[in-house]
Amino acid sequence: MTGGLERSEGWADLHQIRDLFDQGLRRLLTKEVRYTIRAGHGGLDETSSLFTGEADIAVVTPAAALRLLYRFGDLKGLVALGVIPRRGSLVVAADAALPLDTVADLAAHADRITVATSADDGVSLVGFAVHRALRMAGVGAGAVDFVYDERPSACFASGAADVVIHDPMATPDWREVVTERPVRYLPWGDRVLHGFALQDWLPRLVRAGQLPFLMEDLPALDCSDLAVLCREDLDEGLARLTARYLARGCRPSETGAVARTPLPLHPGAARAYAELAAADVSLGSR
Structure with a gap:
């Protein structure tokens, strides 16, 4: 990347992204345009802010959850x-001393298990996915105890939880966490992965070595990408400029990834990506 927003392989601070986004757009605008960008918890609080008019542009993650909710209407x-x-995966890691091999095993040891994750509170899309996946795995409400935290790995590291479910690729200290308290990575199981895939939430394979002490490939739930959303009535010129800014500094092969969105593109954004694609073809033919 030579410009625009940094494509991070690790933890991405939504507020930092919002600030970079805002600063970059205002540098590109040739006249004063009033708009508000929101990036709070990166969940349904952001979509609500669009519906209420509190914000014009919002940053929401993960993209797969939005695809599912869009299908629900x-x-x-x-x-x-x-x-x-941004690459990410929803992974389950348990204290290596526990007699657990899969996520479904949690139900058989409920009396001794506390899980650290995000709450299914109507805001967190990660929490929505976690609890949906646990139910599919046969770990129903009340089967285990939960501790909710924005950084659940810290709860695991402190001993407040025995299992952690989150995106370790978004946690800069994950290597230190698992060094201090060795883990066993638990597969979600075919029932969960297939159930999510039927609703267009595809699995993502975490390759051996991509996480500390992960010795074999681990099928996980995709937790990638931060989607930039707006209402249908956003000014077309601002939408076009925003799309061009998102693609700014991308190599031609990266532009397509920026335009692969979980919701249909705003017409202004679609126009911008079409223009960029046409320019790539034109430059390549010279």
């Missing part, structure tokens, strides 16, 4: 401007 009236690519 919950996001009618919203469209996408692009995505900020």
Whole structure:
């Protein structure tokens, strides 16, 4: 990347992204344009801010959750401007001393298990996915105790939890966490992965070695990408400029990833990506 937003392989601070986004757009605008960008918890609080008019542009993650909610009809009236690519996976890690081999095993040891993760509170899309996946695995409500925290790995490291479910690729201290307290990575199981895939939430294979002490490939739930959303009535010129900014500094092969959005593109954004694709073809033919 030579410009625009940094495509981070690790933890991405949504507020930092919002600030970079805002600063970059204002540098590109040739006249004063009033708009508000929001990046709070990166969940349904952001989509709500669009519906209420509190914000014009919002950053939401993970993209797969938005794709599912869009199919449910919950996001009618919203469209996408692009995505900020970031690799991520929803992974289950347990204290290596526990007699657990799969996520389904949690139900058989409920009396001794506390799980650290995000809450299914109507805001967190990660929490929504976690609890949905646990139910599919046969770990129903009340089967285990939960501790909720924005950084659940810290709860695991401190001993407050025996199992942690989150995206370790978004946690800069994950290597230190698992060094201090060795883990066993638990597969979600075919029932969960297939159930999510039927709703267009595809699995993501975490390769051996991509996480500390991961000795074999681990099928996980995809937790990638930050989607940039807006309402359908966003000014077309601003939408076009936003899309061009999201793709700014991308190599030609990266532009397509920015435009692969979980919701349909705003017409202004679609126009911008089409222009960029045409320019790539034109330059390549010289």
